Amino acid sequence: MGTLRRDRLRGSILSLPVFTDEDHNLLLDRQRVHLRWAVDQGMKEGRAVLLIAGGVGETYMLEDDEFATLAKLGVEEARGEAPVMVMVAELSARAAARKCQVAADAGVDFVLLSPPHYSAPSEDDVFLHYKYVNDRADIGIVLYNSYWVMPNHYSFSRGLLERLSDLENVDGMKWSAPTTEDYLGIAQLFGDRIKMVQNRFFFSMGTRFGMTGYIDVLGNAAPRFSLHQTALMEAGDYDQLDALHKQVRFDPVYSPDSIPAPKKNMVADGPNALVILRSMGLDAGPPFPGQADVTPEFEEHIQRQTEASGIMEWVDWDQSIFDDA
């Protein structure tokens, strides 16, 4: 079963926003409309996986009942046309396993499972956390090397991945690494055992080294762009992929025309992702409370960056889709 399941980790791993009103109530009608729209645009099995309650969806900020509701909704609206994934980021292995079981019971295919951290974990801490969930929930596990949130920048080692990739339910890994050598070396070593998902789709580099998927924010408003990228990946047309990335200068750091961003730490991904989507015409509502929202200066920066990137030529989303539904 594991082999078949992991083969479904291909193309865009579309990290969906969570639609909310000003009081942070979930707008499930909007969630359904947007998710169905993405599927109808072609974000389907083999080309996409629908990640509901991921980083863009502020999974860290969700209450348990909201998480369960979103997991169920994702499965219902995917209608079997696309695999569904959730993200779980808990220090408590018991809480992580409980949420994974909730998702599995709802029919969710995969969980993007963060390693534990409060202080810096040891390798054994990380392994035991994954094993605890592996042994208790029947759901495909996608490892997440979120080294930048570790107090000591801990990044999964070859030795740890040797142990983790032997766990029955470990199907893939959301992968980036502090060094290029690590990034490509691990992809080469483990790409035939687990599916590798690029956390930062940067030209064709990861794809050339066998990575089959990529984390996708832009596809929420520009699925045509995501599908085109995926098609180039599947065809092994790396030069065209490079040309596309060079043409659509969406990388905020390394494009020739990039605009330096105002520097500011953010406690989680939500506010940043939501403002990027808003710049593309997709307004999902405010971030959950207790975290600073972006400054007007930063929002203006994102707007200019989006316009300069050329990505708007690929955007098919229109907020009036909600009115027509």
Place this chain on the structure above:
Amino acid sequence: MTDGRIDKLAGALVSLPTFTDDDLSLRLDRQRKHIRWLLDQGITGDAGILMVAGGYGEGYYLEDDELFALIDTLMDEAGGRVPTMVGIFDLNVRKATRRAKYAADAGIDFLELGLPHYSCPSEDDVYIFTKHINDNADIGIMNYNNYWATPPPGFEITRGLIERMTDLEHVVGFKWSSASAAHYVGILRLFADQFAFMDNGMANSLGQRHGMTGFVDFYGNVAPRLSLKKLELIREKRYDELDNLLYALHFDAENRLNTAEGAPAFASVADGVFGRLRWRLMGLETGANFPAQAQPSQAYIDHTKRVIDESGIMEWVDWDQEILA
């Protein structure tokens, strides 16, 4: 800050263990007996504060119902006899607030509030997080400068942030340590007349000499006589004697454990593994750690036992596990 509870944030802040059995069920009967024993030993009135679900109590790993049961147990046994506190370490401010309100309604005096972090928070993130709880729960807040748990570039509570927090009614103090001796003392010089500062570690008298009102107390769980002795020296401003006592006991177990010759390497994702081990070696068996934290090697256990035996702390230990019988 206008919260009248500030005067109660003083003395030995005893961070209680969470008693569990091998199935990780809470042993509230043992919890009660331990609390009663501490009260009987003199941790009452203005001598200190009893805290459940702190770091050593593995507050990060508790489910809501477990946290609430601990709060109720603490209030049943100690409410009105000694100030009380509960640890809250959630990133989701709505969850943190819900827990804070439960504690407030139960009559708990204070929260120990960890810094929110997934990625590294900004100052605005920390302020907004704290303000949300301040505005929604009637309970004294002790902010915790647990800077080492924040990922790079790292965050410490700053002068500017504390100045902003003077406007928050319920923020009464800080659990204080710092990566920098200058920051440690400088903040005390600036704010010790406005907030209560509890020394996190108290390796020496430096903080008390600069206006701290108490100290976080791990050893008080088994050696309350020592806690009261330290408190006597602090309140009588006999700082040289306090330094001599701390030095004689080699009380700074963290540094001794990590730097003593032959110390085997061991790191843990949180405090609970260290806490239960050290208590066990001093005669207080509290049960199993919550999953899925790696356990130390026998060499590390042996080393820890040697450090404890050599420290002289056992001469102050009055706990006997028979008390739980």
